[in-house]
Amino acid sequence: MHLSPSQRQQQQQQALGELESVTPLQQPEDRWIPKTRSRLAVDENSPEFIERKVKGLLNKLTLENFDSVSNQIISWANKSENEKNGATMILVIKLVFEKAIDDEHWSEMYARLCRKMMEQISQNVQDDNSRNNLGEPIVGGHLFRRYLLNMCQEHFERGWSQKESAQAAAALKAADDKTAEDAFKANGENGGPVLYSDEYYALLRAKRQGLGLVRFIGELFKLQMLTERIMHECIKKLLSKIDNPEEEEIESLCRLLTTVGQALDTPKAKGHMDIYFGRMQMLADNPNVASRIRSKLLDVIELRQRSWRPRNATAGPSTIARVREQV
The missing domain is CATH 1.25.40.180 (Serine Threonine Protein Phosphatase 5, Tetratricopeptide repeat)
Structure with missing residues (x-):
């Protein structure tokens, strides 16, 4: 059906009127925002942002790029120059420590990183709550070494796990072994993979980190940090x-x-x-x-x-x- 020019104009005006009467959509405050947009609002001085960046650098750290990547890690730690409690440096120490004890094969490299950090941490980094016998703030590399050694001591004294937890995990493993054996006998050789409890895998992780800790402590000693x-x-x-x-x-x-x-x-x-x-x-x-x-x-x-x-x-x-x- 062909419309005359006046009819088409009338139809367009009617459509525009309907659009004007539509209420605009209200965006809820808890709406989903794509990561590419949400990152724009992230505070680059927030612990979450710093942790993500330092973890990324630690994952990239190798013997080939040691100098360049370690310099970037030290730069993040030196952001504590603008703090009174050394919070950013402490966070970086924690991340390096956790990486070192969880990956024993690279203990020597992480010990080298700690030695370099101790030597190059800014003297303007301090913690007002950490003072020497004269009441003066401990700063720079001395403060770094103190926090690192405190972390090593705390984890060493804690041990792999509490004895009761270890015994409980051992009992759970024995029960899991019996269950897996029964399932294997019932299903024949096609019984599928053997699965253990979460507690058992947690114990294995504690053992790996316990051995990684003593290896890391030893490497720190060889670099005269202990x-x-x-x-x-x-x-x-x-x-x-x-x-x-x-x-x-x-x-x-x-x-x-x-x-x-x-x-x-x-x-x-x-x-x-x-x-x-x-x-x-x-x-x-x-x-x-x-x-x-x-x-x-x-x-x-x-x-x-x-x-x-x-x-x-x-x-x-x-x-x-x-x-x-x-x-």
């Missing part, structure tokens, strides 16, 4: 339960001595080391000690007898260029 006295105190604590040893403490002891034994076993400390290894031999001779732990003890004892020369050198982290040279 003293010999602290190392001896750690060893004494791990050897304090000769009559009723806990496996996690003995395994941590073996990992620590494997890391620092050569540097710690000096003529000056020979008396202490002889006592430590005498106790370790007693543990190895104890029939109540699990064979797996006994084997680790004997490995460290033999390592000292070989003047700390490993039987089979373990390849550590290396640069791509070095790997290509070895091929």
Whole structure:
């Protein structure tokens, strides 16, 4: 049907009138906003923003880009120059520490990062609540070292987990093993993957981080960020339960001595080391000690007898260029 010009004009005016009567949409305050837009409103000084940035840098950190990426991490820590409590630096220390103990293979690199941070943290970074014996604020690298060592001490004294939690996890694992075995027998060889409880996997993570912690502590000592006295105190604590040893403490002891034994076993400390290894031999001779732990003890004892020369050198982290040279 063909409309005359006047009819078309009348129809258009009617449509415009209907549009004008439509109420505009009201945008709710809790509406979804795309991340690309929401990031524009993020405070770059907020802990959430800093944590995301530093975690990203830590994930990118390698031996090849160590200098450039570590400089960026230090720049974030130095934002505490504008604070009175060193909050940003403490956050960066926490993130580096968590990364180091969770990835033992790269402990040496993270220890190097901490050494560099201690040397390059601005002297304007301070915490008004942290003072020396003269009542003066502790600043810069000294403040960094204090917080890092406090974090190491807190986690070391806590251990892998509370003994009760470990026993509960062991009981859960035994129950899970029995359930998985029954399921496998019922379904034959196609029984599918074995699944354990969340508590069991949490215990494995605690063990990994516990061993990562002592390795990290050892690497800090080798870079002279920890003293010999602290190392001896750690060893004494791990050897304090000769009559009723806990496996996690003995395994941590073996990992620590494997890391620092050569540097710690000096003529000056020979008396202490002889006592430590005498106790370790007693543990190895104890029939109540699990064979797996006994084997680790004997490995460290033999390592000292070989003047700390490993039987089979373990390849550590290396640069791509070095790997290509070895091929």
